[in-house]
Amino acid sequence: MEINSNYKKRALIIFQILQLVLYLYLFLFSINLMGASFKLFGKEFAEMLISNTSNPLVGLFIGILATSLIQSSSSTTSMVVGMVGGGVLTVSNAIPIIMGANIGTSVTNTIVSMAHLNRSNEFRRSFAASTVHDFFNLLAVLVLFPIQYFTNTLGIVASYFAQSFQNVGGMTMFNPVKTITKPAVNLLMLWVGDHPWLLLIISLVILFFALKQMVTVLRVLVIKRAEVWFDKILFKNAFRAFMVGLIMTMLAQSSSITTSLVVPMAGAGILTLIQIFPYTLGANVGTTITAILASLVTGNLNAVIVAFAHLFFNIMGIIIWMPFSKVPIFLATTLAEFSLKNKLYPFLYIVIVFFVIPLAVILLFR
Numbered sequence: 001m002e003i004n005s006n007y008k009k010r011a012l013i014i015f016q017i018l019q020l021v022l023y024l025y026l027f028l029f030s031i032n033l034m035g036a037s038f039k040l041f042g043k044e045f046a047e048m049l050i051s052n053t054s055n056p057l058v059g060l061f062i063g064i065l066a067t068s069l070i071q072s073s074s075s076t077t078s079m080v081v082g083m084v085g086g087g088v089l090t091v092s093n094a095i096p097i098i099m100g101a102n103i104g105t106s107v108t109n110t111i112v113s114m115a116h117l118n119r120s121n122e123f124r125r126s127f128a129a130s131t132v133h134d135f136f137n138l139l140a141v142l143v144l145f146p147i148q149y150f151t152n153t154l155g156i157v158a159s160y161f162a163q164s165f166q167n168v169g170g171m172t173m174f175n176p177v178k179t180i181t182k183p184a185v186n187l188l189m190l191w192v193g194d195h196p197w198l199l200l201i202i203s204l205v206i207l208f209f210a211l212k213q214m215v216t217v218l219r220v221l222v223i224k225r226a227e228v229w230f231d232k233i234l235f236k237n238a239f240r241a242f243m244v245g246l247i248m249t250m251l252a253q254s255s256s257i258t259t260s261l262v263v264p265m266a267g268a269g270i271l272t273l274i275q276i277f278p279y280t281l282g283a284n285v286g287t288t289i290t291a292i293l294a295s296l297v298t299g300n301l302n303a304v305i306v307a308f309a310h311l312f313f314n315i316m317g318i319i320i321w322m323p324f325s326k327v328p329i330f331l332a333t334t335l336a337e338f339s340l341k342n343k344l345y346p347f348l349y350i351v352i353v354f355f356v357i358p359l360a361v362i363l364l365f366r
Contacts, residue, residue, distance in 0.1 A: 016217055023214045027264075028257065029181045030207035034071060034108075036185055037199035053089075056096040056149055058365050060141065063100020065358035073105035074254060077291035077310055085295070085303035094306045095154055098291075099141050099313060100358075102284065106133040107354045108256035112263045114347075115208040120340055122267040127346060128336035129266030132273060133259050133280040134353070135328035135335075140317030154316070158308035162301060214264045235271060238278040238322075245282025255280075255287035273329050281322070284314045 053059045067076045080097050083089040089097075113130040116123040148154050192198050235241045248258045259280050265271045288311040295307035321328065339345045 020214065020217045023210045023217065025180070026206055026210035027214060027260075029184055030203045030210060032181045033185050033188065033199060033203035034111075034207065036189060037196045037203055040194065040196035040199070053093055053097070053366075055365055056093070056145075058362055059093055059096035060100040060145060061358040061361040063097035063102075064104040064354065065100075065362065066097075067101040067104025068107045068354040068358070071105075071108050071256060072254065073101040073256075073287055074291065076101040076104070077288075077307070081291050081295045081303045081307055084306050085300035091155055091302050091305050091309075092152065095148060095309045095313075096145065098306065098310045099145060099148070102310075102313065103134070103137045103141060104354065105256055105287070106130070106137055106259070107350065109133060109260040109263055110346075110350055112207065112260040113267075114350075115212060116264075116267045117343055117346070119267075124336045124340055125269065125273075126263045126267035127339055128273055128332040129271070129276045130259070130263050131335055131349075132277050132328050132332035133283075135331040136277070136280065136317070136321060137284070139321055139328055140313070143320055144313060144316055154309040154312055155305065157312050158305045161312075162304040162308045235275040235279070241275055242278040242282040245279035245284075246286040247282075249283040249286025250289050255283040258283045258286070273332065274325075277325055277329060278322075281314075281318050285311070285318070288314060 053062050063076060066079075067073050070076065077098055080089060080094050080101075084091060084094050109130040110127075110133075113123070113126040116126045144154070188202070189199065192202070233240075234244050245258060248261075249255050262271055262276050262279060266273070266276060288307070291307040291310050292304075295303040335349070339349070
């Protein structure tokens with residue numbers, strides 16, 4: 001009887017793991033589909049924006065808007081690197097766009113957190129976990145943009161390192177996330193056709209469904225059995241969490257995906273904001289690898305300088321704000337608490353910060 005009971009328990013665990021894998025796949029699929037739909041909306045518009053800027057402040061907000069539209073800082077930075085390599089953009093004009101891309105990329109995990117909106121405690125934890133990424137990027141820009149504007153510090157440091165890599169050929173990294181989800185994304189796009197609104201709606205429905213189911217399974221499976229594994233091994237300390245974020249983002253080539261992955265874990269209460277913060281910093285550094293590889297392909301020194309400027313912007317931001325990590329954590333927690341008062345507030349936050357303000361600044365100062 002006891003053997004039969006143990007067999008049933010093991011079978012249930014295996015079934016729950018398979019469920020989790022399925023919902024994780026649907027989650028990754030929905031994020032890639034959402035990115036593909038946004039690209040149909042805004043890739044040409046983003047390219048047009050990027051190629052026509054000379055004002056650093058406008059460049060910063062172009063980076064935010066372009067990346068919010070195409071949902072990928074890797075795409076924006078690779079686009080910028082290509083334009084610098086082709087002589088369309090100067091290094092001084094490109095660096096503020098890269099800074100803005102860092103802010104724009106955090107819109108994805110903030111959208112992901114909205115799936116928890118109807119469950120107050122889950123939403124408070126998941127919204128704080130997603131917006132801590134926003135606030136770190138905003139604070140880093142707040143300090144480093146004026147320094148870059150007046151001294152070109154990032155350009156100087158990046159130039160020094162880039163010269164060592166000038167004649168190194170580029171390489172492409174294997175992207176496992178795209179490999180497993182792209183066939184399904186392409187098939188659905190072929191079936192739906194050139195209708196970005198429909199693709200976006202489908203992606204959001206799948207995203208919210210997958211997240212809801214993931215949190216349910218995680219509560220049963222992970223909290224009981226693997227919480228210790230996350231808490232004591234992967235996220236044991238800040239350095240380890242940072243390295244997990246960096247390595248996962250290097251492999252996935254998307255900080256949007258890796259930062260979005262921890263949102264349901266925060267919602268389920270598996271990870272705390274203090275554990276997630278260094279993880280997001282690691283993801284920020286990991287996402288710069290794609291642009292560095294793209295720059296090496298061009299063989300253009302200025303393109304390599306821009307890619308390294310992206311890397312050093314993130315490193316300098318970490319050096320400045322890691323000792324004051326309580327500031328972005330406090331801001332994220334406060335915003336999450338405030339957002340519980342009215343379900344409209346988080347939507348307004350996303351629309352105003354990532355779309356309305358950047359567009360207004362671009363139109364006013366262009």
